[in-house]
Amino acid sequence: MxxxxxxxxxxxxxxxxxxxxxxxxxxxxxxxxxxxxxxxxxxxxxxxxxxxxxxxxxLPDKLVQTRPDALTALQKNAHVLTTPFDIHTTVLDVVGLPELANDYVILGSDIPRGMSLLEPVCMDHI
Structure with missing residues (x-):
């Protein structure tokens, strides 16, 4: 099957x-x-x-053509621990609605709950 x-x-x-x-x-x-x-x-x-x-x-071909750094970031972020919040934020980024991403930040931290995988995920905080 x-x-x-x-x-x-x-x-x-x-x-x-x-x-x-x-x-x-x-x-x-x-x-x-x-x-x-x-x-x-x-x-x-x-x-x-x-x-x-x-x-x-x-990623959509058109997005890769207009944002080649997005593909590079996605490939590098393949080696980073992610959450469903990051996937949600990534989908919003792909469809051009990043402003709808959850802007919640964990108390005592400057790490957002969800990060777009089309941008480098900063490991300095972890």
Whole structure:
């Protein structure tokens, strides 16, 4: 079943690319920690998978052309611990509505709750 879903996802990604839809569309793929109820979890591979959730982001081509630093920042931020607040802020940034991002700052800190992954995430505070 998983392999057929993989094949469908690959076919869908090829369709998005070949039809030109990735020019204007943000594409986010998220996966959880693998098989939850099978004996696979008791194997070495299963233990690794449960610790490796997936998030892949494809930026719209037009955004990459107008903001090449955004792609660079996203690639560097792939190695930074993020939260769903950061993903929300990133989506708002991509659609041109960064002013709607939550501006809450944790008391005693100057780190915003959500940071756009299209900007360098400053590690000086952590």
């Amino acid at each position: 998983i392999s057929s879903a993989d094949d469908d996802l690959v076919a869908f990604l090829h369709h998005m690319r070949d039809s030109g839809k990735l020019e204007n569309h943000l594409f986010i793929v998220m996966g959880d920690h693998g098989s939850r109820y099978s004996g696979l979890r008791e194997t070495y591979q299963g233990k690794i998978e449960e610790r490796l959730p997936l998030m892949a982001i494809i």
